[in-house]
Amino acid sequence: MKKLHIVVSPRGERSRSKKLWEYILSKMDWEKETLELNNENIWFLTSSLIAYNYWYAKFEDLTTEEKRIAKLQDKFVKQILSADEIIISSPIWNFSVPAILKAYFDLILKINETVTMKDWALIWLATNVKKAYIVLTKWGYYEWQAWKSIDMIEPLIRQDLAFIWITNLEVINWEWIDRVSDEENLKKFDELKMQIDSKL
Numbered sequence: 001m002k003k004l005h006i007v008v009s010p011r012g013e014r015s016r017s018k019k020l021w022e023y024i025l026s027k028m029d030w031e032k033e034t035l036e037l038n039n040e041n042i043w044f045l046t047s048s049l050i051a052y053n054y055w056y057a058k059f060e061d062l063t064t065e066e067k068r069i070a071k072l073q074d075k076f077v078k079q080i081l082s083a084d085e086i087i088i089s090s091p092i093w094n095f096s097v098p099a100i101l102k103a104y105f106d107l108i109l110k111i112n113e114t115v116t117m118k119d120w121a122l123i124w125l126a127t128n129v130k131k132a133y134i135v136l137t138k139w140g141y142y143e144w145q146a147w148k149s150i151d152m153i154e155p156l157i158r159q160d161l162a163f164i165w166i167t168n169l170e171v172i173n174w175e176w177i178d179r180v181s182d183e184e185n186l187k188k189f190d191e192l193k194m195q196i197d198s199k200l
């Protein structure tokens with residue numbers, strides 16, 4: 001069994017989302033692979049890359065940088081198609097996903113590789129991923145009903161993953177992380193660990 005862990009925060013050792021995924025990973029004795037998005041020099045899709053993805057441009061038509069991104073895309077697609085479970089750990093940024101995670105989704109949601117169409121019906125190809133743990137850290141407290149609708153990170157992740165048929169999600173929210181004392185954060189961390197223990 002293989003687990004792919006996708007790290008979104010660029011903050012390395014300072015990252016709080018990292019603490020939670022490290023705890024989840026420590027519970028698993030499977031083969032583990034970590035993908036730190038910030039170490040991959042990810043680009044946004046260009047006109048030529050889109051053309052290449054839809055077969056009206058050839059690999060040779062791409063610039064050197066675009067060829068690098070096309071190869072990176074290939075690596076990401078292979079990684080996701082060989083994982084049994086994934087963990088995405090991410091902070092919320094400006095009410096949504098950090099742009100690097102969206103750029104990653106724009107690369108892995110690839111026609112004919114992770115999703116395809118037959119007679120105008122969608123066929124999803126990432127059925128190998130049986131479970132996704134989504135670890136989200138937030139300054140705000142969106143559980144309050146009035147704020148829930150402006151928290152767009154979870155719906156966006158759910159929809160993009162559902163598009164390639166990763167639908168079995170366990171979402172773990174660590175909210176109000178910058179608002180409370182270290183002591184309260186430690187208490188919250190312990191609660192979340194218990195929540196994780198009961199789900200794994």
Ligand SMILES: Cc1cc2nc3c(=O)[nH]c(=O)nc-3n(C[C@H](O)[C@H](O)[C@H](O)COP(=O)(O)O)c2cc1C
Pocket residue numbers: 009010011014015016017018090091092093094095096136137138139140141177178
């Ligand atoms: C650029 C930026 C934008 C942020 N936007 C939000 C936001 O919209 N809502 C929120 O609750 N927290 C926001 N935060 C706070 C982070 O979500 C919080 O500090 C984060 O969970 C830390 O995660 P990390 O330690 O794993 O990097 C933002 C932080 C940064 C750096």
